[in-house]
Amino acid sequence: MADLGEASLAGRPVAQAAGAGSPVRIGDVARAAEVSTATVSRALRGLPHVASATRQRVLAVAAELDYRPNLPAARLAAGTTNTIAVAVPDPAAWFNATMVGALGREMTAAGYDLLLSGVANLDERQRFIELNGVRSGRSDAVVLIDVALDETAAEAFVAQGGRAVSVGFRTQALSSVTVDNVAVGSDATQILLRHGHRRIGLLSLDSGDSLNFSIPAHRAQGYEQAHAEARLTPDPALRVSTSNSWAEARRAAHVLLDTSERPSAIFAMCDEQAFGVMLAARDLDLCIGEDLSVVGVDDHDQSRLVGLTTVRQHVARQGAVAAELLLHMLGPSVEPPQHVQLDTELIIRDSVGPPGVD
Amino acid sequence: MADLGEASLAGRPVAQAAGAGSPVRIGDVARAAEVSTATVSRALRGLPHVASATRQRVLAVAAELDYRPNLPAARLAAGTTNTIAVAVPDPAAWFNATMVGALGREMTAAGYDLLLSGVANLDERQRFIELNGVRSGRSDAVVLIDVALDETAAEAFVAQGGRAVSVGFRTQALSSVTVDNVAVGSDATQILLRHGHRRIGLLSLDSGDSLNFSIPAHRAQGYEQAHAEARLTPDPALRVSTSNSWAEARRAAHVLLDTSERPSAIFAMCDEQAFGVMLAARDLDLCIGEDLSVVGVDDHDQSRLVGLTTVRQHVARQGAVAAELLLHMLGPSVEPPQHVQLDTELIIRDSVGPPGVD
DNA sequence: TTGAAAGCGCTACCAC
DNA sequence: GTGGTAGCGCTTTCAA
Numbered sequence: 123m124a125d126l127g128e129a130s131l132a133g134r135p136v137a138q139a140a141g142a143g144s145p146v147r148i149g150d151v152a153r154a155a156e157v158s159t160a161t162v163s164r165a166l167r168g169l170p171h172v173a174s175a176t177r178q179r180v181l182a183v184a185a186e187l188d189y190r191p192n193l194p195a196a197r198l199a200a201g202t203t204n205t206i207a208v209a210v211p212d213p214a215a216w217f218n219a220t221m222v223g224a225l226g227r228e229m230t231a232a233g234y235d236l237l238l239s240g241v242a243n244l245d246e247r248q249r250f251i252e253l254n255g256v257r258s259g260r261s262d263a264v265v266l267i268d269v270a271l272d273e274t275a276a277e278a279f280v281a282q283g284g285r286a287v288s289v290g291f292r293t294q295a296l297s298s299v300t301v302d303n304v305a306v307g308s309d310a311t312q313i314l315l316r317h318g319h320r321r322i323g324l325l326s327l328d329s330g331d332s333l334n335f336s337i338p339a340h341r342a343q344g345y346e347q348a349h350a351e352a353r354l355t356p357d358p359a360l361r362v363s364t365s366n367s368w369a370e371a372r373r374a375a376h377v378l379l380d381t382s383e384r385p386s387a388i389f390a391m392c393d394e395q396a397f398g399v400m401l402a403a404r405d406l407d408l409c410i411g412e413d414l415s416v417v418g419v420d421d422h423d424q425s426r427l428v429g430l431t432t433v434r435q436h437v438a439r440q441g442a443v444a445a446e447l448l449l450h451m452l453g454p455s456v457e458p459p460q461h462v463q464l465d466t467e468l469i470i471r472d473s474v475g476p477p478g479v480d
Numbered sequence: 481m482a483d484l485g486e487a488s489l490a491g492r493p494v495a496q497a498a499g500a501g502s503p504v505r506i507g508d509v510a511r512a513a514e515v516s517t518a519t520v521s522r523a524l525r526g527l528p529h530v531a532s533a534t535r536q537r538v539l540a541v542a543a544e545l546d547y548r549p550n551l552p553a554a555r556l557a558a559g560t561t562n563t564i565a566v567a568v569p570d571p572a573a574w575f576n577a578t579m580v581g582a583l584g585r586e587m588t589a590a591g592y593d594l595l596l597s598g599v600a601n602l603d604e605r606q607r608f609i610e611l612n613g614v615r616s617g618r619s620d621a622v623v624l625i626d627v628a629l630d631e632t633a634a635e636a637f638v639a640q641g642g643r644a645v646s647v648g649f650r651t652q653a654l655s656s657v658t659v660d661n662v663a664v665g666s667d668a669t670q671i672l673l674r675h676g677h678r679r680i681g682l683l684s685l686d687s688g689d690s691l692n693f694s695i696p697a698h699r700a701q702g703y704e705q706a707h708a709e710a711r712l713t714p715d716p717a718l719r720v721s722t723s724n725s726w727a728e729a730r731r732a733a734h735v736l737l738d739t740s741e742r743p744s745a746i747f748a749m750c751d752e753q754a755f756g757v758m759l760a761a762r763d764l765d766l767c768i769g770e771d772l773s774v775v776g777v778d779d780h781d782q783s784r785l786v787g788l789t790t791v792r793q794h795v796a797r798q799g800a801v802a803a804e805l806l807l808h809m810l811g812p813s814v815e816p817p818q819h820v821q822l823d824t825e826l827i828i829r830d831s832v833g834p835p836g837v838d
Numbered sequence: 839t840t841g842a843a844a845g846c847g848c849t850a851c852c853a854c
Numbered sequence: 855g856t857g858g859t860a861g862c863g864c865t866t867t868c869a870a
Contacts, residue, residue, distance in 0.1 A: 147847060158857040163849060171855055190610070194555035194617045195847035198862045203552065205595075213584055219577030226571055226598050235618075237563075238596045240584050252548070259552045259863090260593075368781060397785045423726060424782040427755045505863060516841045521865060529839060553863035556846050617847090 146189045155183040166191065197259060206234050206448060207254045207261035209241040209269040211333055215366055216394060216422050217437060221267055221289065224441025232449055237261055241269045247333060251275070256283040263448055265289065269333050271296070287447045289440060291336045297447045297459040299440050301466050303337050306433045307344020307389070309468050310417040313431065314387045315352050318476050319415060322349075322356065323378045323385035325371060325395050326363040338363070341391050341419070360385050364395065371398025372405075379406055379414070386477035387415035393422035396430050400473070413478040421469055429472035440464060504547045513541040524549070555617060564592050564806060565612045565619035567599040567627040569691055573724055574752060574780050575795060579625055579647065582799025590807055595619055599627045605691060609633070614641040621806055623647065627691050629654070645805045647798060649694045655805045655817040657798050659824050661695050664791045665702020665747070667826050668775040671789065672745045673710050676834050677773060680707075680714065681736045681743035683729060683753050684721040696721070699749050699777070718743050722753065729756025730763075737764055737772070744835035745773035751780035754788050758831070771836040779827055787830035798822055 152159045157176060165172045165180035172180075183189075197203050206229055210218040226236045237260070241250050247269055254261050263285040270288070271279065276295040279286060292298040314322050324345055327338040342361075349356045362377055364370040371390065378385060379402055390396035396418030400410055408414045411429070418425065421434030443462050450457070510517045515534060523530045523538035530538075541547075555561050564587055568576040584594045595618070599608050605627055612619050621643035629637065629646070634653040637644060650656040672680050682703055685696040700719075707714045720735055722728040729748065736743055737760055748754035754776030758768055766772045769787070776783065779792030801820050808815070 148849095149847085159848075160850080160858080161856060164856090167849095173855060176855080190613060190616045192556070192617045192847050194552045194561070195862090196849075197552035198550070198556050198864085199847075199849040201849090201862070212581065214578045214581035216574075216577075219574075219580075220572045222577075222596070223570065223572035223598065226596060230598065236596045238580070238584060238594045240581065240588065255548060258548045259550045368785065394781070397782060401785055423752070424755060424785075427726065427759055427782075428786060506865095507863085517864075518841060518843095518866075519839085522840090525865095531839060534839080550863050553846090554865075556848085557863075557865040559846075559865095 146187045148189070148191065151180065151184050151187055151189050154187060155180045201259070203259060203262050204234050205237055205261045206263055206265060207237040207239060207250070208265045208267065209239050209247070209250050210267045211240070211242050211269060212366070213238060213240050217392070217420055218267055220437045221441050221444075224438045225265065225445055228442055228445030229448065232445070234262075241333070243333070247271075251279060254284070255279070262452055263287070265444060265448065266291075266296075268337065270335060285451050287444055287451065289444050292461055295459060297451060297461065299443045299447065299462045299464065301435050301440075301464050303340030304344040304347065306419055306435070306466050307341035307391075308348045309344070309466070310341075310389045310419060310433050311345045311348035312351075313468060313470070313474055314389060314415060314417060315348060315354070317387075317415065317474055319385075319387040320354065320477070321360060321383075321385040321387070323360040323362075323375075323388035324356070325374060325378075325388055325390040325399060326361060327391040327395070328363055328365045338391060345389060359383075364398075366392050366394045368394050368398035368401060371395035372401045373398075375399040375402035376405070379403070379408070385414075387417070387474070390416060390418045393418035393420040393425045393430060393432055396432070396473075397422075397424070397428065400428060400430070409478075411472045411475040415474040415477070417474060421467075425469075426471065431471045431474045432469050434467045434469050436464060436467075504545045506547070506549065509538065509542050509545055509547050512545060513538045559617070561617060561620050562592050563595055563619045564621055564623060565595040565597060565608070566623045566625065567597050567605070567608050568625045569598070569600050569627060570724070571596060571598050575750070575778055576625055578795045579799050579802075582796045583623065583803055586800055586803030587806065590803070592620075599691070601691070605629075609637060609642075612642070613637070620810055621645070623802060623806065624649075624654075626695065628693060643809050645802055645809065647802050650819055653817060655809060655819065657801045657805065657820045657822065659793050659798075659822050661698030662702040662705065664777055664793070664824050665699035665749075666706045667702070667824070668699075668747045668777060668791050669703045669706035670709075671826060671828070671832060672747060672773060672775060673706060673712070675745075675773065675832055677743075677745040678712065678835070679718060679741075679743040679745070681718040681720070681733075681746040682714070683732060683736075683746055683748040683757060684719060685749040685753070686721050686723045696749060703747060717741075722756075724750050724752045726752050726756035726759060729753035730759045731756075733757040733760035734763070737761070737766070743772075745775070745832070748774060748776045751776035751778040751783045751788060751790055754790070754831075755780075755782070755786065758786060758788070767836075769830045769833040773832040773835070775832060783827075784829065789829045789832045790827050792825045792827050794822060794825075 148159045148162050152162045162180050165177040239250055241247050254264050266288045268290040270291040276293040280295045287297040289299050292300050329335045362374045364374040388399050390399050396416050399416050403410050403414045418430050418432040421432050425432050506517045506520050510520045520538050523535040597608055599605050612622050624646045626648040628649040634651040638653045645655040647657050650658050687693045720732045722732040746757050748757050754774050757774050761768050761772045776788050776790040779790050783790050
């Protein structure tokens, strides 16, 4: 009643728009433009079957009234959200933040919103998957960054109509963008072996409650493989594991280094960990590249500054590819999942040298 | 018709849930639990006026049917979104990523989603404000991280019923969390002056199309002020400005350093820039802390590794405070905007020493 | 404590 | 090319 009263009393919708609350609805625009709501809807969204003159008029009126479509209403009616839900174990980690930035740029340009969720353990992953399942209407698709699903879960997700692309791990059912992490581990280890190192520590990445199990395992496999090719067997005692924080990595590096039998080199599974190793080396007055060699993975923005030799993965490119896969997947044509594997690149800096005399 | 047909034919709603599309709606739950949709709605959301036995039954049935409420529908009906829109100039920058992480943790715990938008220029800011205005139904509130609004725009936003908290700048109309950037600039400059530096370069932060104007200006003011207190006048030629990327900062540092009259110290407005300065110093074979002193701002994760003296701002704490202000603002009681200013802290490391002989 | 029913604001179908 | 209108699935009075 109040509604009708307002509408019929208001001789000047423009004043209303200037007021608080902006209760301008599609009907108001329709009335002012002397067309139906259907036409307003078409005109505003650039759909066909609207006379050019009509469209102009509707656009003008909508602008004058400062009309803003109500999103939930549009979404409910259309059954689509124009939103992508992104899961990352830790939004502040460099790789993730950079990835989200790249993804956001692309998806925003394509008219999508980015819903960001920190997913650090199995419960949160479960919740994320449930919340973003098909008909929750929360998102049109999901991007899993280092938040792995096993084959069964992935299949169940798509079987229920879910759309997802995974970054950092590969599953048959989901489109994915990955790098060859065995090669990453192998390349990193080889450069060390080639310099003559024989005791190479391995600083492995925690699987964060086993959410991204495959990456550490694959890189470790590359480490083993490089050793095998050199007819060596790595000492299992030289293997420790931490999160990707430099502080933890530093502590772990001390475990490796505070012994008489310390390694002459360490392969850290990400640059942030490598930074921690460098910090530990400093604690012990070990000179990086002389007393201790270090290799990381990522090519973090800061790696160059500290002269870290590392295996670069092009994060921005991975983000762009992920966006492309998403857009493809959201398009009309239904196609099988695509798997893109991008190249990595060994970047040689100063943190690797021959083993020091002990 | 198809709808009714399905419902009446299906003797086993559970099978339906297991199938694709999960078309289980609130009505299905109501029917199976032999209550009305109103009761289901109340029971599921933990509202009062539901008999405990009834609630149990509804919960059980909903679980068995694997019911997921449709968000747009709920939002449309309730007029609330449980979503916070966050604007940052660059999602990949350390400060922003860390901030978003902290904010996300808190808000997720409180049941909110985080919508992340990269807002790098005036157009995008305009779009962001419009899109997240009151009755767009996109978000319940907005967090502006270093994406400044002038007083007029901020007032207009709240006048239309918008809710926002700002981080990094302060405006009367919006709740805010800030640090004292004049003090930041002054502290950083003072430590340099105290070591005897007289030619101190200033590496200023671009205002990214004037979105976060106040921070660089305030820090510069602190720089001036510290000089004034020491009865000195800084050389305007020692002032350059870049984005927060180390690559650009490095180039800019070269402009400062590749002259015969180069400064003996540089105050960089953020640590990422300071890293760039350190890189430039390395290019020129200048030893940091001896030939060239550097001070940054932030206490970036990597600052410790490279021994950078810096003015720390507690990012996680700022995020937590911002979340608190948000939650307060989304609560029932309407209160005037609150302004929280957090302390900063000078962290002394190795990048500052006495001026080298030239 | 519970249910009936009227919307929330928009889209999309179908008829014109 | 345009308009009428039946939903989209949920919440929320109001009455029982």
